[in-house]
Amino acid sequence: MRFAATILVLRVASSFATVPAVSMTELEQQLQTTRAEAEAAIAACTDLQALTQLKAKYIGRQGAVTAALEKLGTLPKEDKPRVGKLANEVKNALTAALAAKQEELEAKAAGSGPAIDTTLPGRRHNIGHLHPLTQIFERTVAIFRRMGFAVEDGPEVETEWHCFDALNTPADHPARDIQDTLYVDLPPDPKYGRYVMRTHTSPVQVRTMLKHKPPIRIVAPGRVFRRDNPDATHSPTFHQIEGLYVDKNVTVADLKGTVEFFFKQLLSPDTKVRFRPHFFPYTEPSFEIDLSSPHLASRGKEWLEIAGCGMVDPNVFKAVGYPDDEYTGWAFGFGIERIAMVMWSINDIRLFTENDVRFLEQF
Secondary structure (H helix, E strand, C coil), X not given: CHHHHHHHHHHHHHHHHCCCCCCCCHHHHHHHHHHHHHHHHHXXXXXXXXXXXXXXXXXXXXXXXXXXXXXXXXXXXXXXXXXXXXXXXXXXXXXHXXXXXXXXXXXXXXXXXXXXXXXXCCCCCCCCCCCHHHHHHHHHHHHHHHCCCEECCCCCEEEXXXXXXXXXXXXXXXXXXXXXXXXXXXCCECCCECEEECCCCHHHHHHHHHHCCCCEEEEEEEEEECCCCCCCCCCCEEEEXXXXXXXXXXXXXXXXXXXXXXXXXXCCCCCEEEEEEEEECXXXXXXXEEEECHHHHHHCCCCEEEEEEEEECHHHHHHCCCCCCCCEEEEEEEEHHHHHHHHHCCCCHHHHCCCCHHHHCCC
């Protein structure tokens, strides 16, 4: 019996001695090396930006641990569980180390004050400004408001009656030709005729007189349209401001005094104004307004035609239903672009609509 037991023990020991030892794979060695390297780098890290880079290097989408996990599929079946477990342990350990280091660095940063020097002067932001035409509009309206004028507005798509007939412009007048006026392809109004893109803001005067009885003192700024080819002095769309004053006993002297005051306020106290006889179908008598101003020196001209005006024709009063011979009035109109070109010595009207910042930032 004692001999048999001895034999059994020897056989068991011999069987254990023949079981081969499990060798560490190359991937396991890589994971352990990566873990040691990463933990040392995390411990030595001193700022959050560097910590973020370490996270990407080791456990990010392109990190070393992630790359090791992707290699599991190449291992023998019996090695996969063991190496996979090790890879997850390394990833979890590094994730915890990164989180702890981040918390440590954030606490340190919070305790050391702001990360920027708050005593440094701030950076000034560029602030835009109004378009030069808008500036002229606002200055013009402000001057007329000081003289007691109200501001009226109207549609840009007008009827022939409001744009021409009511303003004593007959059907055979050249302004109504399709070569000069932009007609709109819409069914005509049964009472007021075809639709056009307004060629001036005078229809606003007509609409105001239809709604109100005198005294009327208004200005009507807005965009108008002509069938012009664009060049340095012409544009198919531009801006006008027109004025109207209707009351009893209004005279040319009132017109001249208002116009002179306006241009002296807008341009210079040295500005001179003169009236020349002219013809407009909606005013009688009619005048062209010429200016002489220091602003014209750069153009080499003493006088420059700037606007049209006159006393409202009685036929216009008749069209809006005012009693005969009870009221008189005057009207004027000028282009905003033309005024701006005089004020700032601009030689090309197209600059206002090209939106070149190098041009616009000068005003």
